[in-house]
Amino acid sequence: MNPSPGTGAKCQLLFTVNGEARKVLAHPMERLLDVLRNDLALSGTKEGCGEGECGSCSVLLDGMLVNSCLVPVAQATGASIVTIEGMSAHALMIPLQEAFLACGGAQCGICTPGMILAAAHLLEKTPEPAPADIREGLAGNLCRCTGYQQIFEAVAMAARRKVRK
Amino acid sequence: MRERHIVGASVPRKEGWDKVTGAARYVDDMVLPGMLYGATVRSNIARGKIGKICFDPSIAWNQFVLVTAKDIPGKNCISLILDDQPCLAAETVNHPEEPILLLAHADCRMLRKAVDAVSIEYEPLPPVHTMEESERQSTIIWGTDNAFKSYLIEKGDVDTVWKEAAHIVEGEYFTGAQEQLYIENNGVIAAFDPENGVTVWGSLQCPYYVHKALMALCGLPEDKIRVVQMETGGAFGGKEEYPSMIAGHAALLSIKSRRPVKIVYDRMEDMVATTKRHPSRTCHRTAVSKDGKILGGEIEFTIDGGAYATLSSVVLSRGTIHAGGPYYWPSVRIRAKAVATNTPPHGAFRGFGAPQSLFAMERHMDLIAQVVGISPVEVRRRNFLKPGQTTTTEQTIREDLDLDHLLDRALELSDYAAKKARFAEENRNGMRKKGMGIAAFLHGAGFTGSGERYLNSLVGVEAEADGGVRVLVSSAEFGQGTNTVLCQIAAEALELPYEDVAIARPDTTVVPNSGPTVASRTAMVVGTLVQSAAKGIKQTLMKTGLLGDDYTPEQFRASCGEFIRTHGALKSYARYEAPGDVYWDDEKYRGEAYAAFAWAVYVAEVSVDLTTYAVTVDDFVALQEVGKVLHPVLAEGQITGGVAQAIGFALYEKVVWQNGRMINNQMTNYIMPSSADLPPIRVFFEQLGNVHGAHGAKGIGELPMDGPAPAIVNAVEDAIGVRFRSIPLLPEDLFEALQPVPPKQQGPSSTRGTT
Numbered sequence: 054m055n056p057s058p059g060t061g062a063k064c065q066l067l068f069t070v071n072g073e074a075r076k077v078l079a080h081p082m083e084r085l086l087d088v089l090r091n092d093l094a095l096s097g098t099k100e101g102c103g104e105g106e107c108g109s110c111s112v113l114l115d116g117m118l119v120n121s122c123l124v125p126v127a128q129a130t131g132a133s134i135v136t137i138e139g140m141s142a143h144a145l146m147i148p149l150q151e152a153f154l155a156c157g158g159a160q161c162g163i164c165t166p167g168m169i170l171a172a173a174h175l176l177e178k179t180p181e182p183a184p185a186d187i188r189e190g191l192a193g194n195l196c197r198c199t200g201y202q203q204i205f206e207a208v209a210m211a212a213r214r215k216v217r218k
Numbered sequence: 219m220r221e222r223h224i225v226g227a228s229v230p231r232k233e234g235w236d237k238v239t240g241a242a243r244y245v246d247d248m249v250l251p252g253m254l255y256g257a258t259v260r261s262n263i264a265r266g267k268i269g270k271i272c273f274d275p276s277i278a279w280n281q282f283v284l285v286t287a288k289d290i291p292g293k294n295c296i297s298l299i300l301d302d303q304p305c306l307a308a309e310t311v312n313h314p315e316e317p318i319l320l321l322a323h324a325d326c327r328m329l330r331k332a333v334d335a336v337s338i339e340y341e342p343l344p345p346v347h348t349m350e351e352s353e354r355q356s357t358i359i360w361g362t363d364n365a366f367k368s369y370l371i372e373k374g375d376v377d378t379v380w381k382e383a384a385h386i387v388e389g390e391y392f393t394g395a396q397e398q399l400y401i402e403n404n405g406v407i408a409a410f411d412p413e414n415g416v417t418v419w420g421s422l423q424c425p426y427y428v429h430k431a432l433m434a435l436c437g438l439p440e441d442k443i444r445v446v447q448m449e450t451g452g453a454f455g456g457k458e459e460y461p462s463m464i465a466g467h468a469a470l471l472s473i474k475s476r477r478p479v480k481i482v483y484d485r486m487e488d489m490v491a492t493t494k495r496h497p498s499r500t501c502h503r504t505a506v507s508k509d510g511k512i513l514g515g516e517i518e519f520t521i522d523g524g525a526y527a528t529l530s531s532v533v534l535s536r537g538t539i540h541a542g543g544p545y546y547w548p549s550v551r552i553r554a555k556a557v558a559t560n561t562p563p564h565g566a567f568r569g570f571g572a573p574q575s576l577f578a579m580e581r582h583m584d585l586i587a588q589v590v591g592i593s594p595v596e597v598r599r600r601n602f603l604k605p606g607q608t609t610t611t612e613q614t615i616r617e618d619l620d621l622d623h624l625l626d627r628a629l630e631l632s633d634y635a636a637k638k639a640r641f642a643e644e645n646r647n648g649m650r651k652k653g654m655g656i657a658a659f660l661h662g663a664g665f666t667g668s669g670e671r672y673l674n675s676l677v678g679v680e681a682e683a684d685g686g687v688r689v690l691v692s693s694a695e696f697g698q699g700t701n702t703v704l705c706q707i708a709a710e711a712l713e714l715p716y717e718d719v720a721i722a723r724p725d726t727t728v729v730p731n732s733g734p735t736v737a738s739r740t741a742m743v744v745g746t747l748v749q750s751a752a753k754g755i756k757q758t759l760m761k762t763g764l765l766g767d768d769y770t771p772e773q774f775r776a777s778c779g780e781f782i783r784t785h786g787a788l789k790s791y792a793r794y795e796a797p798g799d800v801y802w803d804d805e806k807y808r809g810e811a812y813a814a815f816a817w818a819v820y821v822a823e824v825s826v827d828l829t830t831y832a833v834t835v836d837d838f839v840a841l842q843e844v845g846k847v848l849h850p851v852l853a854e855g856q857i858t859g860g861v862a863q864a865i866g867f868a869l870y871e872k873v874v875w876q877n878g879r880m881i882n883n884q885m886t887n888y889i890m891p892s893s894a895d896l897p898p899i900r901v902f903f904e905q906l907g908n909v910h911g912a913h914g915a916k917g918i919g920e921l922p923m924d925g926p927a928p929a930i931v932n933a934v935e936d937a938i939g940v941r942f943r944s945i946p947l948l949p950e951d952l953f954e955a956l957q958p959v960p961p962k963q964q965g966p967s968s969t970r971g972t973t
């Protein structure tokens with residue numbers, strides 16, 4: 054049951070999603086997460102907690118990693134948003150995805166889109182992360198399946214491969 | 219000549235690519251045309267009679283679909299073991315958050331307000347909130363005595379051992395409720411039409427449990443219920459029985475509205491209303507010889523089942539059988555009971571009763587060591603089960619078990635002796651005290667006793683005209699690797715590349731009932747059946763002369779094509795056959811409890827900070843013997859994930875109850891470990907050789923949940939010398955215990971545990 058966003062009037066909002074200009078009609082206080090999933094059919098962004106704790110709903114908003122369950126869609130007006138679906142062309146994606154597969158970084162997979170976005174964000178800022186950087190860079194993303202270790206290994210492997218290339 | 223050994227190799231996870239690209243489809247990602255959204259109106263008291271239901275006139279109720287117990291076409295129950303739990307409470311409620319009324323609307327945003335606009339009057343009845351109150355039976359809330367189930371295990375004559383004992387060691391131990399906290403909440407979509415009946419797509423572990431429950435609830439025949447498992451974002455037991463409830467609710471709304479209905483819980487609803495690990499209390503009274511050998515003992519194991527029977531009897535069973543740990547008991551009496559309280563039913567959670575009773579056993583071993591005056595290492599060594607000896611249920615250990623070797627390896631890998639000596643020295647000064655703790659334990663794979671025989675699982679393997687092979691099982695993937703491991707086994711049996719084998723999505727119209735995905739049974743029990751069904755395909759092709767003894771994948775494909783052109787279809791099934799020599803007595807609880815046990819020794823290194831009262835685990839060694847490891851990366855992931863959950867169970871995850879209701883039902887105040895909270899978890903596998911299962915694999919999924927909590931609390935005691943007997947162990951508990959005034963509820967005897 055999603056929280057009700059208030060009964061205010063809908064308005065037209067413009068932003069860029071995965072490089073494309075999009076226009077939606079939504080309540081300004083609606084969660085960006087719901088607009089992405091319901092109005093734009095981008096279901097790769099997941100909801101785990103709805104209160105900013107788990108990071109499953111992570112997206113990049115003007116290059117910043119945010120929890121889309123906490124962002125009222127009005128706040129994203131004019132911004133550029135990247136979701137897991139829009140990452141396919143990103144240079145880090147193939148190394149990250151392959152490393153997640155090789156290391157066992159995805160079990161049930163529900164945290165994985167958020168984890169991969171967080172990892173990509175980390176590697177952009179810190180191309181050669183120390184183990185502590187990885188631990189810290191992913192601390193906002195909860196995973197109940199893996200105990201994180203294989204996720205750390207995956208990020209380290211992706212970094213090594215990327216740097217070598 | 220061909221490259222063999224797909225089994226044992228870390229092949230890519232079958233559904234892995236979809237997961238890393240965000241393409242994997244979970245139930246909340248699915249939208250059907252004309253779909254409504256459902257919500258649940260729940261009780262806000264623990265026990266009482268339902269009175270008038272009032273609907274606030276400010277809501278346009280004619281836009282909503284409303285369902286109460288009166289709308290149920292079949293039987294108002296969630297059919298499982300006993301049919302005592304209603305799908306919707308009709309006259310009385312027995313726990314907070316019990317479903318009473320269902321609502322559906324085309325706009326999910328309208329639901330929250332509508333749920334709040336329903337008010338229900340109650341005539342309250344006295345509730346029972348603790349196991350002790352329940353056992354006193356002054357208020358009867360379930361059956362005639364508040365007991366869902368009890369077991370008695372008797373081995374030898376325990377009444378005669380007390381007089382020979384040099385020491386009688388008593389201890390009482392408690393474990394709290396724990397939320398599974400899969401990151402994907404419970405959710406389903408149900409669609410009804412008169413011709414096809416009910417179809418349910420959901421996040422679930424056991425398609426045929428839901429199938430059975432819906433037949434009874436909807437009053438429909440077998441072929442009018444279809445259950446499809448969607449990609450499932452974690453389960454850990456938490457999606458074993460509850461999906462039948464939520465699927466029932468969505469089905470009822472769909473039957474009434476003739477539209478598809480989606481119900482997906484938000485986190486708060488999932489945490490407050492669905493199952494958790496059973497809280498437990500275990501009392502040990504052990505007769506011990508002068509040199510630390512167990513002569514016999516009495517164990518009382520009690521779990522809080524919540525308001526309805528659900529799976530408590532089987533959780534209790536596993537906890538009871540594991541209560542004696544990996545030790546030899548010449549005599550023992552184990553009394554176990556699952557009692558009712560007015561709280562939402564507790565249910566399946568990884569380990570299934572064993573983490574509770576093993577916590578007690580492994581804490582108690584350290585107490586015995588202290589009383590006798592030997593080390594925690596030595597007391598375990600002197601009591602380990604050996605080949606030829608029998609367990610508490612008198613199951614003979616037939617495998618080449620060498621627990622001493624496992625212990626030695628674990629001590630070596632954790633650098634136990636050197637660290638222990640060093641910490642003893644360093645702990646004299648400073649506010650940060652360090653300690654080492656051990657736990658030795660076992661976990662039985664598969665259903666208990668006669669369980670597998672009753673399940674009578676059926677598995678299929680099918681070849682298609684292009685030579686592609688599909689495994690047909692109802693065993694669900696929810697992260698643990700079912701898809702991958704079963705495909706590996708089939709590929710190896712058929713001598714085909716792993717890529718040529720796929721697995722069907724669990725859909726009750728497509729796959730046979732291979733039993734529930736629980737009890738660490740998939741690799742061992744279902745895997746063995748997949749292996750023989752796959753071999754059946756090969757034999758069929760060979761017997762019809764289409765395939766020679768030695769073949770290439772191309773020849774296999776060609777022969778499948780030819781067979782199917784002539785005969786239409788190529789399928790092979792295998793059904794579980796109980797090994798003839800297995801003895802199990804359900805009445806006396808005696809005999810071969812499990813087809814195989816996995817064994818383990820875990821070592822925890824902790825620090826206790828005496829300024830913040832925080833405990834941190836600094837290093838963790840998890841050494842286990844699980845038979846053949848079918849997929850090293852997946853196996854390691856099962857262990858690290860299980861250890862992380864168990865660290866949460868020990869140190870972080872506390873369910874706060876108020877009048878039978880969880881009041882910290884958010885991720886902000888129920889704390890699971892994040893990446894910053896966990897130590898390196900060092901995983902090691904040893905193989906002792908084992909006769910059971912496909913390629914000799916035993917179960918692995920639940921084992922890592924059993925050992926960490928006692929190892930950690932043992933390490934805390936080693937660090938600061940305080941004997942804790944309950945988990946979760948939070949900083950406030952340390953703070954309280956370390957106050958200069960001695961705690962008041964000190965036990966009467968010097969050998970009793972203290973809070």
Ligand code: FES
Nearest residue numbers: 101102103108122
């Ligand atoms: S759903 Fe947004 S942080 Fe959990």
Ligand code: FES
Nearest residue numbers: 160161164196198
């Ligand atoms: S893989 Fe399941 S929550 Fe991370």
